[in-house]
Amino acid sequence: MKKLTTPTTVYEDKQYFYLSDHLGSSSWITDKDGNALQHLSYLPFGEVFANQKASGSSFDAEFKFLGKELDSETGYTKTDNRYYWANAGIFLSVDPLCDKYPMLTPYNYAGNNPLIFKDPSGLDFDPTIDHKNKTITINATYYTSNKNKAHLQKALNAWNEQSGKYYFTPEGSNKEYVINFNLKIAEGNFDTDDDALNAFGSDKSGSANYFQFGEVATNERGHTFDGNQITVSKEAPNRTSSHEVGHTLGIGHFQFGLMETGGNDDKISIGNVANILKTAKFDVKIPEVIRNNQIDNNGGGRAKTTHNIKGRVHY
Numbered sequence: 001m002k003k004l005t006t007p008t009t010v011y012e013d014k015q016y017f018y019l020s021d022h023l024g025s026s027s028w029i030t031d032k033d034g035n036a037l038q039h040l041s042y043l044p045f046g047e048v049f050a051n052q053k054a055s056g057s058s059f060d061a062e063f064k065f066l067g068k069e070l071d072s073e074t075g076y077t078k079t080d081n082r083y084y085w086a087n088a089g090i091f092l093s094v095d096p097l098c099d100k101y102p103m104l105t106p107y108n109y110a111g112n113n114p115l116i117f118k119d120p121s122g123l124d125f126d127p128t129i130d131h132k133n134k135t136i137t138i139n140a141t142y143y144t145s146n147k148n149k150a151h152l153q154k155a156l157n158a159w160n161e162q163s164g165k166y167y168f169t170p171e172g173s174n175k176e177y178v179i180n181f182n183l184k185i186a187e188g189n190f191d192t193d194d195d196a197l198n199a200f201g202s203d204k205s206g207s208a209n210y211f212q213f214g215e216v217a218t219n220e221r222g223h224t225f226d227g228n229q230i231t232v233s234k235e236a237p238n239r240t241s242s243h244e245v246g247h248t249l250g251i252g253h254f255q256f257g258l259m260e261t262g263g264n265d266d267k268i269s270i271g272n273v274a275n276i277l278k279t280a281k282f283d284v285k286i287p288e289v290i291r292n293n294q295i296d297n298n299g300g301g302r303a304k305t306t307h308n309i310k311g312r313v314h315y
């Protein structure tokens with residue numbers, strides 16, 4: 001990449017600064033001197049509501065709703081994997097995870113409820129790295145009504161108890177970092193599911209999740225919607241809640257252990273932890289980790305193979 005300045009420190013004129021709203025959508029765009037060039041606001045499904053330009057300026061921001069590119073020819077927003085048609089509030093292709101949400105159209109945006117939910121592209125947890133103490137902590141908060149708190153706490157403990165058991169060497173470091181889990185129940189008194197859901201909806205931390213008992217599809221014990229909203233059947237075994245918590249950490253399905261769909265085993269494996277780190281954008285070579293180690297968690301035991309794994313995870 002070339003630097004955009006000349007040796008005489010004359011700054012490139014065409015520098016634009018995008019200031020975003022709470023969803024990451026472009027709200028104000030300024031030039032290099034801080035003069036506003038454009039102001040945008042949006043309806044809940046992302047249709048442009050106001051598009052104001054500074055007089056004499058023809059600048060039109062490429063990146064609009066959710067900070068994604070709006071194709072000026074088609075009017076579609078290019079999200080990570082699919083085109084989104086904001087004016088109609090639908091995606092143009094099916095949700096690759098649609099079999100998990102049989103109650104919704106596979107073209108839906110934000111569960112058709114954008115006032116409470118937003119697009120599932122982000123993380124629903126917050127990994128923090130402490131370079132001094134060499135720790136990586138997976139932080140997340142879970143909203144639930146008062147009556148579910150004791151049950152949910154057990155599900156979270158299944159993960160919290162993994163703290164200190166796994167290590168990871170981040171790329172560029174030669175030191176092992178210990179992995180800790182800090183999953184906790186949100187503070188507050190929520191008498192009903194709706195109270196908890198509303199509090200979850202107004203939590204903008206980016207690491208908030210929601211848990212409830214409720215109706216699920218036949219042959220389903222529970223599901224996690226948008227990566228952060230868990231519904232578990234009253235009839236489900238206890239492991240289901242820990243399993244769904246695993247989904248909120250970005251873990252997909254495994255063939256064995258806690259993350260097996262419909263299984264009975266509640267063991268958390270090195271592959272599960274590698275999956276979380278991968279979701280958090282650490283450079284973990286998941287396929288090798290999973291293939292070799294998915295059931296390598298009988299209360300101990302190291303990863304059998306760590307070759308080819310940049311950013312090693314071991315038990």
Ligand SMILES: [Zn+2]
Nearest residue numbers: 243247253261
């Ligand atoms: Zn599942």
